[in-house]
Amino acid sequence: MPGAAKSEAVAGLLPRMSQLSALLNRGQLFERAATASGVALERPAVTILVTLATADHPLRVGEIATRMQVVGPHVTRQLNTLEKRGLIQRLPDPEDQRARLIDLTPSGQRLIDRYLAVIDGWFATAMAEWPDRDRTEFVRLLGRMVEDLTAQLDSVADSVPEDGTR
Amino acid sequence: MPGAAKSEAVAGLLPRMSQLSALLNRGQLFERAATASGVALERPAVTILVTLATADHPLRVGEIATRMQVVGPHVTRQLNTLEKRGLIQRLPDPEDQRARLIDLTPSGQRLIDRYLAVIDGWFATAMAEWPDRDRTEFVRLLGRMVEDLTAQLDSVADSVPEDGTR
DNA sequence: TATTGTTATACTCTATAACTATA
DNA sequence: TATAGTTATAGAGTATAACAATA
Numbered sequence: 001m002p003g004a005a006k007s008e009a010v011a012g013l014l015p016r017m018s019q020l021s022a023l024l025n026r027g028q029l030f031e032r033a034a035t036a037s038g039v040a041l042e043r044p045a046v047t048i049l050v051t052l053a054t055a056d057h058p059l060r061v062g063e064i065a066t067r068m069q070v071v072g073p074h075v076t077r078q079l080n081t082l083e084k085r086g087l088i089q090r091l092p093d094p095e096d097q098r099a100r101l102i103d104l105t106p107s108g109q110r111l112i113d114r115y116l117a118v119i120d121g122w123f124a125t126a127m128a129e130w131p132d133r134d135r136t137e138f139v140r141l142l143g144r145m146v147e148d149l150t151a152q153l154d155s156v157a158d159s160v161p162e163d164g165t166r
Numbered sequence: 167m168p169g170a171a172k173s174e175a176v177a178g179l180l181p182r183m184s185q186l187s188a189l190l191n192r193g194q195l196f197e198r199a200a201t202a203s204g205v206a207l208e209r210p211a212v213t214i215l216v217t218l219a220t221a222d223h224p225l226r227v228g229e230i231a232t233r234m235q236v237v238g239p240h241v242t243r244q245l246n247t248l249e250k251r252g253l254i255q256r257l258p259d260p261e262d263q264r265a266r267l268i269d270l271t272p273s274g275q276r277l278i279d280r281y282l283a284v285i286d287g288w289f290a291t292a293m294a295e296w297p298d299r300d301r302t303e304f305v306r307l308l309g310r311m312v313e314d315l316t317a318q319l320d321s322v323a324d325s326v327p328e329d330g331t332r
Numbered sequence: 333t334a335t336t337g338t339t340a341t342a343c344t345c346t347a348t349a350a351c352t353a354t355a
Numbered sequence: 356t357a358t359a360g361t362t363a364t365a366g367a368g369t370a371t372a373a374c375a376a377t378a
Contacts, residue, residue, distance in 0.1 A: 076338055
């Protein structure tokens with residue numbers, strides 16, 4: 001049987017990941033960072049700005065949705081708000097008249113830079129006592145975990161067609 | 167200035183953590199595991215069972231809420247469903263007549279064991295190619311990150327009393 | 333006919349407010 | 356008077372359905 005690793009090693013992984021997730025979603029990481037950086041936007045809107053800032057080039061609506069793992073209409077609604085506030089702009093995509101390229105305005109870039117600076121500062125402080133090597137390793141392993149877990153879930157989805165096993 | 171670590175090392179941490187969180191919340195880790203293990207419950211209800219299973223002894227309602235980082239009424243509502251289905255039971259707390267101790271029934275224990283076995287199996291498969299050392303390190307560092315980030319956010323909350331800075 | 337994005341609507345999850353019982 | 360839990364209600368976040376425009 002391939003693919004089965006020691007299960008004892010991974011016991012306790014789900015609770016930890018859930019806690020981390022709760023910290024992001026309800027532990028007010030967002031809320032407090034927004035306050036501390038003077039950002040008066042809802043969480044989903046900020047998430048879009050973070051996605052755009054991380055991409056460093058304009059993204060299509062569909063691409064934003066994929067990266068955020070949400071559906072298109074959700075992105076559209078947030079973009080409407082962000083556009084009204086002058087934080088993003090919808091540009092025509094020269095390669096496809098149906099699509100739009102979403103880009104940060106200078107004002108949007110400044111805002112999200114402030115926000116990310118606060119968060120990164122908190123992360124840095126939280127890990128201040130860590131050995132350098134642990135910091136590097138954690139970022140690396142976290143990235144790999146996201147990749148491998150995504151692939152694993154995709155393969156599960158493929159092998160369980162429609163209605164599930166039962 | 168104490169507490170400031172290299173910020174370059176932590177750049178990219180937020181996107182990764184967000185992705186992991188999205189995988190848990192919307193990437194259908196839960197939904198697929200529930201299907202694969204034949205668990206017909208909503209996500210919040212399963213989260214409570216996981217919390218109880220991880221604790222290995224009965225918990226008060228308030229303690230469940232704290233561990234899940236949610237408020238009391240949310241827990242109560244889920245418990246009502248779980249009790250009706252015979253998966254948990256409310257026992258009197260001998261030390262305080264106001265409190266109740268929530269415990270898994272044998273049926274609830276079996277159900278959550280099946281569910282956790284599926285998830286742990288997926289985690290193990292996702293990390294099958296990892297060196298043993300990386301697996302261990304990841305679990306350790308993830309645990310420490312949760313601790314340290316929680317402490318950091320608490321200290322931020324303390325230093326920003328009511329209305330925030332601006 | 334398939335795809336990109338939008339609008340309108342509905343659902344899931346969690347919080348706040350008001351209350352009861354015990355400390 | 357404060358605390359543990361419950362009930363009822365409200366809100367935030369995201370999904371599904373129906374549609375328009377371009378490919």
